[in-house]
Structures are given as structure tokens and as C-alpha cells.
Amino acid sequence: MKNVFIFTVIGLLFLSCKPEEKRTDYIINGDASGVYNGVRAYLKEKDRTGRERIVDTAVVVNEKFTFTGKVDIPKPSVISINSVNGNLNFMLENSVIDISIDKANISQSQVSGSASQTDFDAYNQGYAKLKKESVDLQNELRNIHRQLSSGSSEQLQSKKDSLTDLFTAIRQKEQDYPLNFTRTNTDSYYSLVIIEREINKKNANIKDYQEAFNNLNSELQSSAAGLYIKANLTTLMVAFEAKSRVDIGKIAPNFEAPTPEGKTVSLNDIKGKVTIIDFWAAWCGPCRRENPNVVNIYNKYHSQGLEIIGVSLDGTRSQKDPKQAWVNAIEQDKLSWTQVSNLSYFLDPVAQLYNIQAIPAVFILDAEGKIAAKNLRGNALEAKVKELLAL
Incomplete structure (x- = not known):
């Protein structure tokens, strides 16, 4: 009898230590x-x-409804109910x-039973707190502005x-919040959701989100969503690097290209105290309309150290003789500075180097x-040249 009892206890201990199997379906119990x-x-x-x-669709019976099914990975989902305004966003x-x-x-409905929902709630609560601080500070500043206007x-x-300093700092925290959440929640499927959402926003820092993705656990990275995001990040990273290569403050990449006479000239060959790289084409109306202004600036400041190199993107299929069109435009617009072109339209290697x-x-x-500076025209272009020449 004693032995039976011992084996029973051992069996129970063994069963209690057995890891819980991962669920393969969902049940949503709605109250x-x-x-x-x-x-x-x-x-x-x-x-x-x-x-x-x-x-899926369910019918409310006795103030209850149920949804059942399967998902490959946790994903953002929505519940709506006829006669009830709005939607409930949650993680399924x-x-x-x-x-x-x-x-x-x-x-404001309560959702429980989902690990990714817990992360979803934590994220939204943290962001709401920052947003409230931002709004409160903004209201205080407006009040002070009103007081200052009267004395x-x-x-x-x-x-x-x-x-103002506090407001600037809190706004920066708001901006950094999604990235910081993914950095500190490397086991969360909601981090995947955030990364996918943020990398598709304008001016997203793809490099930082690439690093955040690489720090996620292997299960997240190898999931269907993870593999999709990884491929997307790879594509976006190429574009990001091309754009950041010619950001303000970076050394302009050197390049070589042929002149109309066939001589190869590099950017480094013609650099002055101030140098303008002007991408244009004979077929480009706005370029041609801006050329008289550039001619005027060159004539005024060339003797004081201004150099210009024009890079033509002629070479469209619609041009019967791209080179002749290019040469004619140079003569017609009186462009006396160095001109180069591979006559390859936007496939020109110089244009691609500069992400044009x-x-x-x-x-x-x-x-x-x-x-x-980049993409200045008219008076703004001349003002920048004067500033850099210290005139």
C-alpha cells in the first residue's frame, strides 16, 4: 500500500512538471x-x-457571443458590434x-487571456501617459504665452x-517610444507589429529598426510575419542607405562622367570654395526655367570661388538624338560651366549615386x-552661395 502511494505521488509530480502544450486555436468569450x-x-x-x-460573425445570445478559430501568429484584430459605436482593437x-x-x-473594453494583448495594453498605456504629459505642458505654455502678451x-x-525645454524633451520621448518599446520587449509579437508599422512611415530610421529587429528572439524573426518584415527591411535599407549617403553634412561622393567632348571629368577635379552639383536635362521644363538664375549666380560668384558641375539626365526614349539635345540646351541656355552626362536618363550612375x-x-x-544644402532655387540658392563664400 505504501509503495502504491509513493508511485501515485511520483506520477502526480511527473504530470505536474510536464510543460503545458502550446494552444493551436483561439476561443473568444465575449460578455x-x-x-x-x-x-x-x-x-x-x-x-x-x-x-x-x-x-467571422457571431450572434449575441443572453448578452454573450463566441468566436473560435486559428491564427498562425498573434495579429492585430478588431471586434465591432451592430448598434455599438466604434471598434475594439486587440491582439488575437x-x-x-x-x-x-x-x-x-x-x-475601453477589457481584454484578457492573451500575452500579446498584455504587451499591446502596456504599449498604449505608456504612450497615453507621454501624450498626456505633452498636452498638459502645451496647455501650460499657451497660458504663459497669453500672460506674456499682456506684459x-x-x-x-x-x-x-x-x-519649452520640458516640452521638447517629452516630444522626443514620444517620437522614440515605439523604437524603445521594441528594444526592451524582444520576446513580444507586438514588437513585430510596431516595427512593421513604423518602418513604413515617412522618414523612419530604418537602420535603428533593422537593429531592433535583429535583437528580437529567433522565434519572432523566423515567423511568417518576421520573414516578411525582414525582406521589407532589406529593401528599405537599400533605399535608406542611398538617401543617407547624400544627407546634409555628409561628404559629397566623388563621381566621374564624360563631357560633351568625351573627356572624363570628376567632381574632385572641379571643386571650388563652393560647388554646386546641378542635375538637369534638356527635356526638363523647370530645369530650363531655372537656368537663367543659375547663370546669373555663376557669373557673379565664379571669380570668388564658385564652381558648378551640371549633370544631365538626357537619354529618354522620346529623344531622337539625346546628345544633340543636350548640347543644344547648353548653348541655348548659355551654361558655361562644366557639363557631364552618361545620357542614361535616371539610370545614369551619377544620378543613382545621389539618389535622384x-x-x-x-x-x-x-x-x-x-x-x-540641397534643392535650393532662386534667391535662396544665391543667399546660400553668398553665405558659404562669407560675402
């Missing part, structure tokens, strides 16, 4: 207090463009998920400066060959 019988609830998923697609994963619907404000004081001005997507495009270099 919809105040919602009438027969009202439909909808489970939707969001595609990568943010558009919603109905995945293979688990038992309990949702208590707030009929008055469905976005300045040293104390008010000092408080305004202090609040449209023309006219202008780069202004200082005496060290650093890019000091």
Missing part, C-alpha cells in the same frame, strides 16, 4: 452586457495597408480570450523657457566638400 439578443458581432483582421476584412492569438464589452465606449516679466520668461528621383535637383557643397 456584451446591455446588448440585445440577435445583434451581430464581427471579428475582423487588418491587412498590411490597415484595411479591415471580416473573418491562439488562447482563451475573455472580452468584457463596454457598450458606452467599446475601445512680460523675467519670472514668466524663465518659466516659459523651462517649460526627380529634377531639377541641386547639391551645394562647402569648401570641405560637405553637402551644406
